[in-house]
Amino acid sequence: MVVGLVGTLALTAFAVAALWNLRAQDADVRLSRILAGDAQVSQVARVRGWLLGPPRVGLQVGHWLAERHPEETAALRISTGGYARGVEEIDINMAVVTELTRRLSQAGVHVDILPAVVPPDYRADVFLSIHADSSENPERRGYKSAHRQPERNDREPLLLRAIDRAYLEASGLPHDLANISAGMNDYYAFASHRLRHATAPQTPSVIVELGYLSHPDDLAWMQDTAQTAAALERAVLAYLTALERWAPPRGTAEDVRPNVRVLASETCLEPFLPC
Numbered sequence: 001m002v003v004g005l006v007g008t009l010a011l012t013a014f015a016v017a018a019l020w021n022l023r024a025q026d027a028d029v030r031l032s033r034i035l036a037g038d039a040q041v042s043q044v045a046r047v048r049g050w051l052l053g054p055p056r057v058g059l060q061v062g063h064w065l066a067e068r069h070p071e072e073t074a075a076l077r078i079s080t081g082g083y084a085r086g087v088e089e090i091d092i093n094m095a096v097v098t099e100l101t102r103r104l105s106q107a108g109v110h111v112d113i114l115p116a117v118v119p120p121d122y123r124a125d126v127f128l129s130i131h132a133d134s135s136e137n138p139e140r141r142g143y144k145s146a147h148r149q150p151e152r153n154d155r156e157p158l159l160l161r162a163i164d165r166a167y168l169e170a171s172g173l174p175h176d177l178a179n180i181s182a183g184m185n186d187y188y189a190f191a192s193h194r195l196r197h198a199t200a201p202q203t204p205s206v207i208v209e210l211g212y213l214s215h216p217d218d219l220a221w222m223q224d225t226a227q228t229a230a231a232l233e234r235a236v237l238a239y240l241t242a243l244e245r246w247a248p249p250r251g252t253a254e255d256v257r258p259n260v261r262v263l264a265s266e267t268c269l270e271p272f273l274p275c
């Protein structure tokens, strides 16, 4: 009886995995369709959710608690973020992550909020590091993003495309491709080839620069946290949907139990980690 049950479960898991791999080849095509508004609830996603549980998304608040960097990234302890037009970068990063967390958890996604220090070998379905830029050049503006170059897994380019397309479309910001730096492509939080405190190589990881604090139009866009977070939420859910890893929760919003972890000790972060 037990052997029969185990066998059936193993066969089901194998069939779902095989089906998913087959379909993963079409993920890019599906992403385009989803972002064009032609989304379909996937039964495969529901079965995978039942087998694996809800997807987990890690959101890093750029520069938060930078003073806690370990020895291997000690030089970053003074990397406390940009400042322009009376606004601290970390305040924008925190406000956007807070709102994005609220939205994703309502959509049934489990969320980890991370400070500057990433737990060793951190694993999730998605890792996003949220930042805002600033420049001495008052004309400079726009959004940009990067994964490690070369990519560490085949999902990183798909995640990047999802974010770029959803964010650029929603914000109307220019794509600041010319200023994607080597530092972004070798961002410490996903430099798993040289650092212990980094996301695992199989965790699709992207750093996002939401816009320039130093440009009034970019700043106004970022300060409207609801629209900034909504653009990122759409990107993350489109990516997970394309991979058949997420389907909208059944029932009403009240039926969804938020699952949020704050991966920083001896701190508080209302409303997720009360003081």
Ligand SMILES: [Zn+2]
Pocket (backbone or CB within 6 Å): 062, 063, 081, 082, 089, 131, 132
């Ligand atoms: Zn930053």
